[in-house]
Amino acid sequence: MQVRVLFFGATADEAGVRSMPLSISSQTDVHSALEEIFTKFPRLRSHKLLYAVNQEYDSSDRKLNDGDELAIFTAVSGG
């Protein structure tokens, strides 16, 4: 299975990319996907992060499905 990971603002700067595919096994939850992403981009750990699955804020035990969109970003600062 594969999910699409999106980064914005500070997380895009830290990762050096705006999006990337991530291969996962079935039953992978958001928390374990994040651990893999932190391994690739350790500097992300220095931020307080929020995430969304398929454009909805979600909890870290949410199981990911093939084709899901997982966005990782810092606390928002629009307005």
Next chain:
Amino acid sequence: MDFFELTSDPISIESVARRVVPPQCGATVTLDGYVRQFTKGRESLYLVYEAYEAMAIKEMKKLVEQAKKNFEISNVGIVHRTGRLEIGETSVVISVAAPHRRAAFAACEWIIRELKRTVPIWKKEVYADGECWVEGDASITPI
């Protein structure tokens, strides 16, 4: 009609405000949020706004649905800028139409407060000697 938009072009405040004028209403309150020159004593040269567009629009819709439950209002329009903005340029316009002004004022304040907390848009302050993505208060499902 409610409307929710992101744009990299300058926002015409009047065009947002006058799109929210239903005949059953008596007042539209419009917030014109714009780029401040000094933040905590430090001077910004300009700002850059970035949005997670699809999710930002969904979150705007959600908070307006909630605002309609909380306040006696009829219609809301929200337009937020993205990209580079100079000092004094409008970054966000929120127009709230209501039968009576008090509900419109209260709802507009509530909507901008929630927007700054939940809608996935970020701003980068660019200074003479560096730049910094502003991180808000992470009060939603932090990791």
